[in-house]
Amino acid sequence: MPEGYADDLVVVIRAQRMEHLQFKLNQAMRRVMEWMEAHTLSLAIQKTEFVLLTTAQIERSTPMNVDGQEIITSPAIRYLGVMLDRKLSFWRHISGAADKAADIVNELSRLMANLGGLSPAKRKLLMRSAEAIMLYGAEVWGDSLRYQKYRASMEAVQRRGALRLCSAFRTVSGPASQVIAGTIPIYHQALERKRIRMKKD
Structure with a gap:
C-alpha cells in the first residue's frame, strides 16, 4: 500500500x-x-x-x-514529521517533541520575566508556539497520552510555560497555573484534535 x-x-x-x-x-x-x-x-x-x-x-x-x-x-x-516506532507507541515522537518544546520554553523564559517584560497577550502567543510543537501530528498519536508516563513529559513543559504566562512562582501547581493562565491541558488538546480528524473521516 x-x-x-x-x-x-x-x-x-x-x-x-x-x-x-x-x-x-x-x-x-x-x-x-x-x-x-x-x-x-x-x-x-x-x-x-x-x-x-x-x-x-x-x-x-x-x-x-x-x-x-x-x-x-x-x-x-x-x-512527515512523526516518529513511527516498531510498536506504534509513539513514545519517541512524544518525548522528542516535548524536548524540542522545552528548549523553546527555556529560550522564551529569558524574555518573560515574572515582573515586567512582555504583555499578557504576547506571553500567550509565545506559549502557543510551544504547544504547537508538542501537538504536531496529534491526530495520529493523541491516544498515546492516556498513559501517565507519556503525558508527564509534555505536561512538565506546559506547566513551565503556564508559570511564565501567568507570572507565577514555581510552587504553584500545574493545574492551578493552567487555570490562571487560561491554557487547556495538552492531553485534552491532543484528544480533541484526534476527535475532530476522525469526525471528518
Missing part, C-alpha cells in the same frame, strides 16, 4: 513471516522502481529506511534486501 508526499514515499506491507515479507517487499519495490524509471526518476537506496511494526519478540535490527542492497531495519523512522 504505497503513499507518497513530495519526494517521500512510504510502502506498508503486511506479512506473517519474514520470508513472505521479503517476497512482498521485492514485488512492491519492483513496481515502485519501474514507475520511477518510466518517469525518469530514481530511488535513493541510501535514504531508504525500514521499521518492523510488530509487538512480536523479534530481532530489531533485521536485514532486508532492496535492489540487491542490504538495509538494516530501524527501531523507528520519521515520516
